[in-house]
Amino acid sequence: MEEKHGMAKVMAIIPGLAFMVFTLYILRTYVEPWMAHAVVLGQKGWFVKVLHLNYILLAIIAGMLYRNLMWGGKIPGWAEEGFRTTRLFIKSGVMMLGSLYTIQSLAKVGGVAITLIMAFVFGTIFFIMYYGRVQKMDRSLIGVMAAACGVCGVSAAIATAPAVRAKSADVALAIATVLGFGIASMFVSPFIGHMLHLTDYQYGAWVGTGILNSGQVLATCLAYNPTIAPGTAVAYGEIWNVVRVISIPFVVFFVTMWYWRAEAQTEHITLGGIIKDKFPIFILGFFTMTALSSLEMLGAEGSSTIHLMRTVMSWIFGLGLVGQGAYIDVRELRAAGGAPLKVGFAAGLFKYALALVIVLLFVSKEANF
Amino acid sequence: MSEPKKNTKMTVFKTDRHEDLAAMFFVTIAVVSVLVYMAYIVPSITLKAPMDGKVVAISVQPEAQVKKGDLLYSMEIKQKKYVHDTLEEKIVTKDFHAKTSGKILSISAKPGDVVKKDKNEILVLEHEKGVLP
Amino acid sequence: MKILLALDPSTRTMDEAIKFAAEKQASLTALFVLDTTWNDYTGHDWLSGSGSRADFLEYARDDELASEVDVLATFRGRCPPDCEIRSATGRVTDEILNELARGDYDLLVMSQPFRRGLEIVRDTAGMILKGATCSVYLVREDEVRCSSRSGIESSLGVPAS
Structure with missing residues (x-):
């Protein structure tokens, strides 16, 4: 596609963006209220009570339907630029989520989050290093899968791949695996959560730890409880998510050192260099919002200002998630296979199930948030 | 043979770093708008x-x-x-x-x-x- | 008769196309498409920060360029001197279909499964068959694990249209 600049670029964004806004508007204004009252199988609100559908899941499903059914597998040219803004919206939403916390509340829950996450991150990495060798996987692919399954899925895979000289074909299969697992858990987790009567705190801790691709953690939390407020699933899940995102550069460093051990290359790898190249600076925005919230500069909890701020946040997330759905190509996910699938599936399932058991056994129903 | 174009165009922004900064700018605008609207306009x-x-x-x-x-x-x-x-x-x-x-x-x-x-x-x-x- | 060969690393497909062109005294054009869809493929990933994705996309592009050099060198080593070689960048299926539309070809020869860039996770033959304006000759690639993935299991030597 021809590179556009200035106003032409802005104009190119408008059709796709308008389409995303229109979709979300229809979902929130008409579809969601209709679902709350629709009678199916003799039950009022069946879509909400039984299928646990809300505007977040609907936004993702709408995006997926557009790409996979309406557009035959790829986002059309007219919408492409607009849909590329999806990451901007999600990153913005994540930063604004920082306003749900105060520094004190982060400190309270952060300790549990850091302990659980670090145990799972390095537990998964060592598991994959062992199981990958058993499966006679290529060292570079073990490195990519260890980072992908250990910490943040796709983000960690692509951050690690160049450092361990992974074949891009292997990375493609690794991405299909972790993304497929993440999407499946996004739809399955709310059902399990409701079935086991998990509280928002337990659910946030579970999916924040157990979901392979942390890109789906927020959506999975919002699918469980679409309310954005302190003490809800998304508020807890996001703390877990932030810890994972921050740990990406450290995991990349660890995996890279493991890959190049005893080679001259290690001399050129420094933690500082990796942090400089890979640290997601939007996380600083998240902590800025937390600081502002701690200073009560965004309005008092329960005030109309905070209410409006969270409404704006929910629209920003919704827009981002319509776009996220449209980047999911079911046919491409079906291609997951070979060693990445075997190892990824084993690690993913192990992590998902073990996290649930640990949360049920050791994490209290409610946090002192 | 045509020279392949550099395929580093990822978002509407040049790199993720630009995207992160744009997101920070966008959040600043959104938050300031909400605060000004609530404090002075409503x-x-x-x-x-x-x-x-x-x-x-x-x-x-x-x-x-x-x-x-x-x-x-x-x-x-x-x-x-x-x-x-x-x-x-x-x-x-x-x-x-x-x-x-x-x-x-x-x-x-x-x-x-x-x-x-x-x-x-x-x-x-x-x-x-x-x-x- | 004009034949288009969609290039991927398969030497078997190259040989089949060269042999077929010689038998039919057809002109043979080989097309290598450099896949630029990595950006879209990682489009759902919003957590990457700073240079992660840019580094990776550059790395993937370098891999693509290296693959281009390899495949073209292999093909040049086998093809007769009058073969034309073309390169394109973009989504592989789109570029093959564009070339078919531009060049008024009678036959497209390609591997099944087609191993070019991200096409390893896509049903290339299925997409091509939907849009192709000429006959398509799918050469079965036996060594590849994903052969059962596609619904199109054309047997060797039988052009599908």
Whole structure:
């Protein structure tokens, strides 16, 4: 596609963006209220009570339907630029989520989050290093899968791949695996959560730890409880998510050192260099919002200002998630296979199930948030 | 043979670093807009029921001036709390205070009304300009 | 008769196309498409920060360029001197279909499964068959694990249209 600049670029964004806004508007204004009252199988609100559908899941499903059914597998040219803004919206939403916390509340829950996450991150990495060798996987692919399954899925895979000289074909299969697992858990987790009567705190801790691709953690939390407020699933899940995102550069460093051990290359790898190249600076925005919230500069909890701020946040997330759905190509996910699938599936399932058991056994129903 | 184009165009922005900065800028605009709108543009705010329950007392009168922290109304609500991992439910009376100073324009609810969260109106407050309601 | 060969690393497909062109005294054009869809493929990933994705996309592009050099060198080593070689960049199926539309070809020869860039996770033959304006000759690639993935299992030597 021809590179556009200035106003032409802005104009190119408008059709796709308008389409995303229109979709979300229809979902929130008409579809969601209709679902709350629709009678199916003799039950009022069946879509909400039984299928646990809300505007977040609907936004993702709408995006997926557009790409996979309406557009035959790829986002059309007219919408492409607009849909590329999806990451901007999600990153913005994540930063604004920082306003749900105060520094004190982060400190309270952060300790549990850091302990659980670090145990799972390095537990998964060592598991994959062992199981990958058993499966006679290529060292570079073990490195990519260890980072992908250990910490943040796709983000960690692509951050690690160049450092361990992974074949891009292997990375493609690794991405299909972790993304497929993440999407499946996004739809399955709310059902399990409701079935086991998990509280928002337990659910946030579970999916924040157990979901392979942390890109789906927020959506999975919002699918469980679409309310954005302190003490809800998304508020807890996001703390877990932030810890994972921050740990990406450290995991990349660890995996890279493991890959190049005893080679001259290690001399050129420094933690500082990796942090400089890979640290997601939007996380600083998240902590800025937390600081502002701690200073009560965004309005008092329960005030109309905070209410409006969270409404704006929910629209920003919704827009981002319509776009996220449209980047999911079911046919491409079906291609997951070979060693990445075997190892990824084993690690993913192990992590998902073990996290649930640990949360049920050791994490209290409610946090002192 | 044609020279392949550099395929580093990832977002509408040049790199993720630009995208991160753009997101920070966007959030700043969004937050400042909300704060300015609420502090200076909105003339009055409608306080809706913050949770499901029953209004038991209204502590202010129409046209009354209230200060931040003054008691506005009280509600009987069902409080759910986990005590030793067991859900305990009890009916408690909760007081709701003014988040900002201002003047009460009207009161829609009366003691005894059963209200639904975010659905039923309790009162309308004209807040002081420049403060966040 | 004009034949288009969609290039991927398969030497078997190259040989089949060269042999077929010689038998039919047809002109043979080989097309290598450099896949630029990595950006879209990682489009759902919003957590990457700073240079992660840019580094990776550059790395993937370098891999693509290296693959181009390899495949073209292999093909040049086998093809007769009058073969034309073309390169394109973009989504592989789109570029093959564009070339078919531009060049008025009678036959497209390609591997099944087609191993070019991200096409390893896509049903290339299925997409091509939907849009192709000429006959398509799918050469079965036996060594690849994903052969059962596609619904199109054309047997060797039978052009599908």
